[in-house]
Amino acid sequence: MFGIFLDVSARKQVEESQELLAGEMSHRVKNLLAIASGLTEITARTSKSAPEMAKALSQRLVALGRAHDLTRPVPGGDVDGALLGDLLSVLLAPYDDDGAFSGRVRVAVPRMRVGERAATTLALVIHELATNSLKYGALSTASGTLDLSQRIEAEGFVLLWTERGGPPVVAPEGAGGFGSTLIKRSMTGQLGGSIEYDWSSEGVVIALCIDPARLA
Numbered sequence: 647m648f649g650i651f652l653d654v655s656a657r658k659q660v661e662e663s664q665e666l667l668a669g670e671m672s673h674r675v676k677n678l679l680a681i682a683s684g685l686t687e688i689t690a691r692t693s694k695s696a697p698e699m700a701k702a703l704s705q706r707l708v709a710l711g712r713a714h715d716l717t718r719p720v721p722g723g724d725v726d727g728a729l730l731g732d733l734l735s736v737l738l739a740p741y742d743d744d745g746a747f748s749g750r751v752r753v754a755v756p757r758m759r760v761g762e763r764a765a766t767t768l769a770l771v772i773h774e775l776a777t778n779s780l781k782y783g784a785l786s787t788a789s790g791t792l793d794l795s796q797r798i799e800a801e802g803f804v805l806l807w808t809e810r811g812g813p814p815v816v817a818p819e820g821a822g823g824f825g826s827t828l829i830k831r832s833m834t835g836q837l838g839g840s841i842e843y844d845w846s847s848e849g850v851v852i853a854l855c856i857d858p859a860r861l862a
Contacts, residue, residue, distance in 0.1 A: 686703060689702050689703045689706065702777075705773065705777070706770065706773055712736050712737055712769065728759070728760050728765060729757055729758070729759065729760070730755050730756070730757075730758040730759070730760050730861075731753055731754075731755050731757070733760050733765055733768065733769075734753045734755065734772065734794055735753050737769055737772045737773065737776075738751045738753070738772065738776060738792075738794075741776045741779075741780060741785055741792075750784075750785070750790065750791045750792065751785075751791075751792045751794075752791070752792070752793045752794070753794045754793070754794070754795050754796075755794060755795065755796045755805065756796055758803070758858075758861065758862075759861075759862055760861055760862070761861070761862050763836070764836075764837060764856075764860055764861045764862070767832045767836040767837055768837070768861075770828065770829075770832055771829050771832050771833065771837075771854065774826075774828060774829050775807055775829070775852065776792075779792060779809055779812075782813070783809045783812045783813075783849070783850060784809035784810060784811055784812030784849055785809075785812070786812060786813065787811065787812050787813060789811040789812075790809065790810065790811040790812040790849075791809070791810050791811050792807070792808070792809055793806075793807075793808040793810070794806065794807060794808075795808070797853075799855070802838075802839055802855050802856055802857050802858060803855070803856050803857075803858050803861065804853050804854065804855050804856070805853075805854040805856065806851065806852070806853055806854075807850075807851065807852035807853075807854065808849065808851050808852075809849040809850050809851070810848060810849040811849065812849055814847070815845050815846065815847055815848075815849060815850055816845075817843075817845035829841060833854060833855075833856075836860070837854075837856045837857060837860050837861065838856070838857030838859070838860040839854065839855040839856040839857055839860075840855045841853070841854055841855070842855070
């Protein structure tokens with residue numbers, strides 16, 4: 647008897663890898679579509695006109711895109727996620743470079759890794775806070791500044807959002823709009839933390855408490 651034996655182990659490994667990659671891509675696309683759908687719904691409720699809605703939605707999606715670019719896997723790399731400081735700097739760059747705003751946003755945080763899932767959530771939160779500052783807070787005036795720093799507490803990592811030099815601070819009344827609801831749900835549900843506001847006369851200080859395990 648004569649026979650031919652072919653080793654197909656390598657081919658099977660390639661096929662399995664392709665199946666895993668296709669499944670991962672499908673999962674990510676579904677997640678992104680779900681996020682985009684939720685953002686569209688929220689933006690539609692809070693916008694007064696179609697152009698306003700288009701601009702707000704576009705800015706939110708761009709913020710998510712920047713976060714995704716920083717946290718996506720790099721071929722040949724062994725680093726999982728992005729540095730927190732890099733992520734914050736990229737997300738806030740459009741507000742820092744918008745006309746007279748250049749150089750008024752300062753970021754001083756420890757070298758911490760941010761995973762893809764946390765980066766997406768954090769991008770939404772930072773964008774909402776920056777938009778509010780641009781409309782009503784420190785970034786709405788030429789003399790205003792924004793500082794992001796960190797504080798380590800027993801319950802977790804605290805990111806401090808400090809505004810100075812803006813218009814007189816007025817604490818909002820009621821539960822807030824959909825943007826505030828989005829921030830609160832993102833912080834508690836997905837980052838395992840909380841958000842606290844200090845409406846001082848010098849400028850608002852916002853404490854974002856984040857579970858370090860969720861951040862990574």
